[in-house]
Amino acid sequence: MARPPPDPQFILRGVGAAVNTLHFSCDRPGPPLLFSGSAKGAVHIWNLDTRRSENVLDGHGGSSVIWVDTLNRETVLSQGRDMRVCLWRLGEGRGEVSDCVYTGxxxxxxxxxxxxxxxxxxxxxxxxxxxxxxxxxxxxxxxxxxxxxxxxxxxxxxxxxxxxxxxxxxxxxxxxxxxxxxxxxxxxxxxxxxxxxxxxxxxxxxxxxxxxxxxxxxxxxxxxxxxxxxxxxxxxxxxxxxVELLNPGISQLCVRGDGKILASAGWDHQVRVFGWKKLKPLAVLKCHSDMVLSVAFSDHSDPAKRLMAAGSKDQRISFWSIYNQT
Incomplete structure (x- = not known):
């Protein structure tokens, strides 16, 4: 008999807008971090040890942030619908825009x-x-x-x-x-x-x-x-x-770092998990009340601490521990 899908490990609230994009940064000095980009133009930096936002980067004039990534331990990239990519320098709890790329x-x-x-x-x-x-x-x-x-x-x-x-x-x-x-x-x-x-x-x-x-x-x-x-x-x-899904609309797809698991963010409020080798459906994760817009796997060096995060239009970020034994 198949095991029931897991419940989320925890949920982060407080973004105050739809969560468009997520990016983990765990293998670095200090606590593991999650960066989230919101529809109100802010990048929240979440400390995953305390499960609280430790900084908010606001450089896109309220325009929706659709992508966040890191170049290195001190440089964050954020892309907004203001047609700019901002490069942020992090240090001593501060966040400053060091440069911008105009995309048009x-x-x-x-x-x-x-x-x-x-x-x-x-x-x-x-x-x-x-x-x-x-x-x-x-x-x-x-x-x-x-x-x-x-x-x-x-x-x-x-x-x-x-x-x-x-x-x-x-x-x-x-x-x-x-x-x-x-x-x-x-x-x-x-x-x-x-x-x-x-x-x-x-x-x-x-x-x-x-x-x-x-x-x-x-x-x-x-x-x-x-x-x-x-x-x-x-x-x-x-x-x-x-693979055919029950409901239409996919916002994002992400393969876990070990190449074993694929996750999809669905317009139907659900996260679906598949075996990457044959696209075998493994689980349907339900906890959001609106479209799931983003999904990301952590890059933590300790397999026991590797999580999957999902960001939704319902302004919440859910965290899941799935199939770490595979």
Whole structure:
């Protein structure tokens, strides 16, 4: 007999707005942290030992924050719908904007960042949708030197989501982008050219992620289907399994660091958990009263302390301990 799904370990309240995005930072000096970006333009920094917000970064003029990430232990990136990416310097309990990147994009495409130095100490690449919303620009940080402009030859509509990684081959970074027409394009970032494409959804690709260790990705849209796809030896995108959900609409997809678990954030207020290898449904997690907008796995070095967090339009963040024994 199947075990019932777990209850959340705990819930954080106090954001005061929809929780659009989440990012863990656990393997660092001091307490494990969670960064959350809200629809009111604030980035909350949560101390997971005390389960309280220890700082609030407010640099987007009240415009919704749609993406948060970290470059290193002291530098946080936040993307707002004010068409800016802010770089924050953290230290001694303070948070100051040290620099900004103007994207010009009024869309909802989240940026992505790729660290190119050990421990995040070297340069990084930032990819973002530009003012021409079908174009992806890539720049180096902190220098802000342009690296490439990725623009499809044919009309695919605006870019909706991005994922960038460094292949084991040592060649230039690769980036996969999901577009408004439901297609994916794989790009060589260094050469600025497309390598392959694939039509995966009849509607805009709302979210995607990619697991470089398996050369496999997954994407979702407004439909009730999660589709997986993979790269072959010639870097061609190929469709693989699909899984049908009871209700439509997926906000975000996230693969756990060990490559065993996939989680989806659903418009139906639920988080779904799957085995990543075969997309086998494992659990449906229910605790939110509105759309789940974001889901993230912690990067804690202690497996016993690794959690999954989900942020919702109901202004709450739920934390779950799931399948740590697998």
């Amino acid at each position: 994009s009024v869309g909802f495409c989240q940026c992505c960042v790729l660290s190119r130095g050990p421990g995040g100490g070297g340069s990084s690449l930032l990819a973002y949708a530009s003012e021409q919303m079908e174009e992806v620009k890539v720049m180096e940080l902190p220098s802000k030197v342009p690296v490439s402009s990725l623009k499809p030859d044919k009309k695919l509509g605006m870019v909706m989501c991005l994922k960038m990684w460094q292949p084991d081959s040592g060649e230039g970074p690769l980036l996969v982008a999901g577009y408004e027409d439901g297609s994916l394009v794989l790009w060589d970032v260094s050469l600025g050219r497309p390598l392959s494409s694939l039509s995966v959804h009849p509607e805009p690709v709302m979210c995607l992620t990619f697991d470089p260790s398996r050369q496999r990705g997954v994407s979702g849209s407004a439909e009730n289907i999660i589709r997986s796809w993979a790269l072959d030896g010639q870097l061609n995108l190929q469709q693989q399994e699909t």
